[in-house]
Amino acid sequence: MRGAALTLCLAAFAILAFAGNSLIARAALADGAIEAGAFSAIRLAAGALVLLPFLGRRPSMKDAPGAISLAVYVAGFSLAYLSLGAATGALILFACVQATIIAIGYARGETLSLLGWSGIALAMGGLITLLSPGGESVAVGAAVLMAIAGIAWGAYTVIGRSGGDPAGSTARNFLLAAPVVLPMLLLDSGLPSWHGAMLAVVAGAVTSGMGYVIWYKVTPRLSLATVASVQLATPVVAAIGGVFLLSESASWQLIAGGGLIVGGIILTILKPAQSAD
Numbered sequence: 001m002r003g004a005a006l007t008l009c010l011a012a013f014a015i016l017a018f019a020g021n022s023l024i025a026r027a028a029l030a031d032g033a034i035e036a037g038a039f040s041a042i043r044l045a046a047g048a049l050v051l052l053p054f055l056g057r058r059p060s061m062k063d064a065p066g067a068i069s070l071a072v073y074v075a076g077f078s079l080a081y082l083s084l085g086a087a088t089g090a091l092i093l094f095a096c097v098q099a100t101i102i103a104i105g106y107a108r109g110e111t112l113s114l115l116g117w118s119g120i121a122l123a124m125g126g127l128i129t130l131l132s133p134g135g136e137s138v139a140v141g142a143a144v145l146m147a148i149a150g151i152a153w154g155a156y157t158v159i160g161r162s163g164g165d166p167a168g169s170t171a172r173n174f175l176l177a178a179p180v181v182l183p184m185l186l187l188d189s190g191l192p193s194w195h196g197a198m199l200a201v202v203a204g205a206v207t208s209g210m211g212y213v214i215w216y217k218v219t220p221r222l223s224l225a226t227v228a229s230v231q232l233a234t235p236v237v238a239a240i241g242g243v244f245l246l247s248e249s250a251s252w253q254l255i256a257g258g259g260l261i262v263g264g265i266i267l268t269i270l271k272p273a274q275s276a277d
Helices: 002-030 036-054 061-080 086-107 114-130 140-162 166-180 182-187 194-221 224-230 233-245 252-275
Strands: none
Touching: 002 036, 002 061, 002 086, 002 194, 002 233, 036 061, 036 166, 036 182, 036 194, 061 086, 061 140, 061 166, 086 114, 086 140, 086 224, 086 233, 114 224, 114 252, 140 166, 140 194, 140 224, 166 182, 166 194, 224 252, 233 252
């Protein structure tokens, strides 16, 4: 019971960090305080620096899949948030994350019980509710970029789940991914403001670097289906944060969709415990 409570607390912290990434990126990029290239580069560099003491060993080709997935995620994420709202971006991102993780799980032979399927269906119903007509219009190009980021994050999550040493793996991934996004600086038209640079540092060092270490520690304790569903809480947290911190509009979709997502998560978390009886 104590182990389950610890897992729940760590997962909750990771979800807050993921939502924080969306809120920070939207606040920095939408106001023009920093552009996508600089935000991506500073974010990854800050994460690499704060995690450097945990590096463990020198990066090698074994770390390349995680590093490339991380770089693609960060690049797509930053470019998409030039246009998308915090909540909408998080919704598209984690819908694609969930689809990717579940697809990989099937390819590896993982199966779902009726309870697990019900939880995923309920959570996806929540996403559909949140994206139902009446919200903001979504730019297709930005949505595609966020979908690519979601696929990359799903792959990154699975890679981290199967590896050991979460702090060391995350540190090596950040260190290798930082130079990969440097060409994005050519897309920027000017230098970032101090405010924008500081937001990128916080996103890299705190909500990304430390948040990902914790997520890497949590994911081996959960099935891939549960990992996928738990992350669906992020759009709800991001939407609430967008309302109170970024003055984004609230709607009935947020309340109804959020309730469905949380209910779906509970069902998928209960599934492993029932299977063990």
